[in-house]
Amino acid sequence: xxxxxxxxxxxxxxxxxxxxxIDVPTKESLIPDKYKxxxxxxxxxxxxVDVVRHFTKLSLLNYHVDFGFYPLGSCTMKYNPKINEKLSxxxxxxxxxxxxxxxxxxxxxxxxxxxxxxxxxxxGLDEITLQPAAGAHGELTGVMIIRVYHKKKGxxxxxxxxxxxxxxTNPASVTLSGYKTVQIKSDENGLVDLVELKKAMDEDVxxxxxxxxxxxxxxxxxxxxxxNIVHEKGGLMYMDGxxxxxxxxxxxxxxxxxxxxxxxxxxxxxxxxxxxxxGSGPLGVKKELAQFLPLPLVRKDNGKYSLVYDRKDSIGKxxxxxxxxxxxxxxxxxxxMMGEExxxxxxxxxxxxxxxxxxxxxxxxxxxxxxxxxxxxxFSGRNQKEKGIRALDIAKRLLDFxxxxxxxxxxxxxPEALMIEPTETESKESCDxxxxxxxxxxxxxxxxxxxxxxxxxxxxxxxxxxxxxLKVKY
Ligand SMILES: *Cc1c(COP(=O)(O)O)cnc(C)c1O
Numbered sequence: 001x002x003x004x005x006x007x008x009x010x011x012x013x014x015x016x017x018x019x020x021x022i023d024v025p026t027k028e029s030l031i032p033d034k035y036k037x038x039x040x041x042x043x044x045x046x047x048x049v050d051v052v053r054h055f056t057k058l059s060l061l062n063y064h065v066d067f068g069f070y071p072l073g074s075c076t077m078k079y080n081p082k083i084n085e086k087l088s089x090x091x092x093x094x095x096x097x098x099x100x101x102x103x104x105x106x107x108x109x110x111x112x113x114x115x116x117x118x119x120x121x122x123x124g125l126d127e128i129t130l131q132p133a134a135g136a137h138g139e140l141t142g143v144m145i146i147r148v149y150h151k152k153k154g155x156x157x158x159x160x161x162x163x164x165x166x167x168x169t170n171p172a173s174v175t176l177s178g179y180k181t182v183q184i185k186s187d188e189n190g191l192v193d194l195v196e197l198k199k200a201m202d203e204d205v206x207x208x209x210x211x212x213x214x215x216x217x218x219x220x221x222x223x224x225x226x227x228n229i230v231h232e233k234g235g236l237m238y239m240d241g242x243x244x245x246x247x248x249x250x251x252x253x254x255x256x257x258x259x260x261x262x263x264x265x266x267x268x269x270x271x272x273x274x275x276x277x278x279g280s281g282p283l284g285v286k287k288e289l290a291q292f293l294p295l296p297l298v299r300k301d302n303g304k305y306s307l308v309y310d311r312k313d314s315i316g317k318x319x320x321x322x323x324x325x326x327x328x329x330x331x332x333x334x335x336x337m338m339g340e341e342x343x344x345x346x347x348x349x350x351x352x353x354x355x356x357x358x359x360x361x362x363x364x365x366x367x368x369x370x371x372x373x374x375x376x377x378x379f380s381g382r383n384q385k386e387k388g389i390r391a392l393d394i395a396k397r398l399l400d401f402x403x404x405x406x407x408x409x410x411x412x413x414x415p416e417a418l419m420i421e422p423t424e425t426e427s428k429e430s431c432d433x434x435x436x437x438x439x440x441x442x443x444x445x446x447x448x449x450x451x452x453x454x455x456x457x458x459x460x461x462x463x464x465x466x467x468x469x470l471k472v473k474y
Contacts, residue, residue, distance in 0.1 A: 002457055003057045010044035016051060061457055063404050065272065069430045071357075073376045073407035073419025074167065074215055076245055076267035077274060078426075081334070084270050088329040098321040102306050109305035112322065113298040115332045116282070122343070123241065123261045124254025125284035129293045130328055131319040135242045138262030138281030139173035139209070144315045145260060145285065145292045146207045146236050147177060152313065155234070157206035163192050165216055165411045170209045170240060179206060186413060190216040190369040192226055201229055207236035212253070213246050213374035215411040215419075217354060227257025236260065236289075244268045245424060246351060246375035249344025259286045270334035271327045280327035294318045349424035350375040353431055357422055360435045364442040368414050375423070381416035384442070389449050391416040394441055396460060397452035401437035 029036075046054070064070075070077035088094075096105050116128040132138040143160065150157050160174045163184045171181040182200050187193040192210070201208075208230045212220045220226065227237045239258040245268045247253070253261045265271050266279035273279055285293065295314045296307035338346060351374055358367065358377035365379040381391040395405035395418070407419040422431055441449060453459060 003054065003061065006044045006046060006051075006054050009046055009050050009054060012045055014045045014047050014050070016046060016048040063399075065274075068402055068404065069422070069426060069434055070404040071406045071420045071422050071434060072274075072404060073217075073378070073421040074243065074410070075274065075407065076243070076264070076375075076421060076423055077404075078245070078267075078423035080270045080272050080330075081337075083337075084330040084333045087333045088326045090329075093325070093329050106305055108325070109298050109307070110300075111332050112325075112328060113300050113305055115328050115335070116284075116298065118332075118335050119263055119282055120284050122244070122248055122252070123263070123284050124252030125261060126254075126287040127290035127293060127297070128282055128284040129297065129318075129323075130280065130282045131294050131317070131323040132262065132281040132283055133319055133324055134266075134279040135240070135262055135264045135281045136169040136173060137318065138264075138283040139169055139238075139240065140176055141283050141294065141315070141318050142238050142260045142262060142285075143173050143177040143179065143209075144318075145283075145289055146238065147179075148292050148313065148315055149236060149289060150206055155203075157204050157235075159205045161197070161200055161205055161208040161230070161235075163210065163214065164413050165190065165214045166209065166211055167215055167240060167242065170211070174209070184208075186214075186216075189371065190214070190218050190413075191220055191222060194222060194225065194229070197226060197229055201233050201235065203233055205230070205233065205235045207238055207259075209238045209240060210258075211240040211243065213243055213376075216369055216378050216414070217246075217373040217376035217419075217421075218369060218371065219246075219251075219374055223256050231257065242267055243375060246347055248347045249340065250347055254284075254286065259289060260284070265327050265331040269331035271330045278324040278327055280324045280331070282323075296322070346424050347375075350422075353422040353424060353426055354420070356428075356431055357420055357435060361438050364439060365418065376419060376421035378411065378414055379418045379420070380414050381418055384449075385416055387446050389446055391418050393449045393452060394418060394438075397441050397444070397449045398437055399453040400455045401433075401440070403434055403437055 065077050065079055092107060096108055102109065112130055116130060120126060120128050129141065132141050158180055159182050160179045161182050161184050162170050162174065163186060165186050174181045184200055185193050185196050210220065210226065212223055214220060230237055237258045239253045239261040241253060241261040242264040244263060260283065262281050262283045264281055266273035271279065291311055291313040292315055294317055295311060296309050299306050299308045354373050354375050354377050358373055361379065366382040368380050381394055384394065391408040395408050398405050409417055410419060411417060
């Protein structure tokens with residue numbers, strides 16, 4: 001099945017609606033001539049049925065988590081219960097306006113307040129802002145807070161430490177905030193090299209951004225010592241908490257020594273993502289940093305909720321109004337439904353699934369780091385490369401088995417990386433289906449794998465051309 005562009009379906013004069021002739025006098029346009037376009041817009045002329053069939057066909061070409069297994073490492077593409085969507089559409093939440101008086105939106109304020117409390121409890125932190133719209137936005141907010149913290153103390157520091165296994169958004173946030181990134185090498189176990197860290201840590205370092213578990217899916221076993229090394233020289237510890245579905249109910253970042261943590265509600269806490277929809281990247285901090293959080297914050301006094309605007313050290317607003325409220329409703333509903341035990345089980349299942357896949361494939365695919373993993377595992381396509389098969393070929397071949405490709409070529413420190421995150425919502429059967437496909441691929445002749453995908457509507461695309469010769473206009 002293929003589908004033309006909607007412009008190619010256009011037939012002159014065809015129309016998707018019919019209206020009666022106007023039977024009242026028309027008025028001169030109120031729009032001044034200088035604001036009017038010179039020519040008619042070039043829009044496709046199609047009937048209603050053309051439009052409906054066109055978009056239905058396009059939707060069937062799309063792969064999504066409601067369709068099948070989606071092991072995209074570092075992305076947590078898990079299944080999200082539909083009930084949360086329904087709850088976020090309740091008119092009590094959708095028919096309020098951010099400018100309404102506080103006493104008329106007590107329920108919404110309560111939801112934000114309690115969501116913040118729950119997230120602080122999960123991460124062992126004291127206060128939180130729900131404003132950031134994504135993980136990267138939370139990072140930027142966090143690094144801005146690191147900057148004002150040092151400024152307030154009268155220091156001017158210029159560097160932030162980041163391990164070489166980090167997510168690309170970390171150095172980007174650091175650079176955007178005007179700091180220099182100093183990369184810390186990983187040791188032979190894929191963890192932060194403490195000797196390197198000690199060498200790099202000095203009084204010009206404002207802090208360190210660390211992902212835990214790191215992007216190799218490994219728990220930073222020396223995390224307490226890492227925090228101590230950075231704190232001793234006056235730096236702050238930032239944890240990239242995008243991968244929190246590995247830790248809930250197991251380890252709290254605030255307890256091991258982190259000062260600032262961002263959450264990805266659209267990964268861990270049940271908002272679907274990947275389609276470019278709204279996200280949410282709340283940022284929690286320890287008490288000493290709470291004065292710098294963006295405003296407003298929600299306060300609770302004698303059972304009444306109100307908005308706090310009176311903190312003179314705040315870094316200011318980083319999103320209009322309060323952030324993406326609908327996402328908060330979904331996260332809140334999810335947390336309340338899961339409860340303490342449920343959340344812990346979520347993390348345990350995420351870890352179990354990843355280790356099951358790791359163990360099942362370790363004889364066929366090279367494992368650069370062999371220790372127990374957390375919510376994801378990273379293989380290298382090194383063995384396959386000797387036969388001329390690249391990680392990209394394996395990813396493409398998986399499409400023929402009805403599986404979404406995993407993350408490839410990331411993290412950068414693993415050559416031919418295949419980064420697999422099954423997530424906790426997958427059953428043993430769907431993990432097995434993936435494992436079987438990977439075993440079959442490992443045993444297939446080179447040309448079959450290199451020629452993949454064979455069964456998809458669109459075969460292998462010229463990705464260089466797609467990037468260099470971008471055609472966005474018909
Ligand atoms: C996804 C992710 C981010 C960025 O989150 P966005 O919401 O996409 O901006 C940052 N760090 C890690 C480790 C991630 O997995």
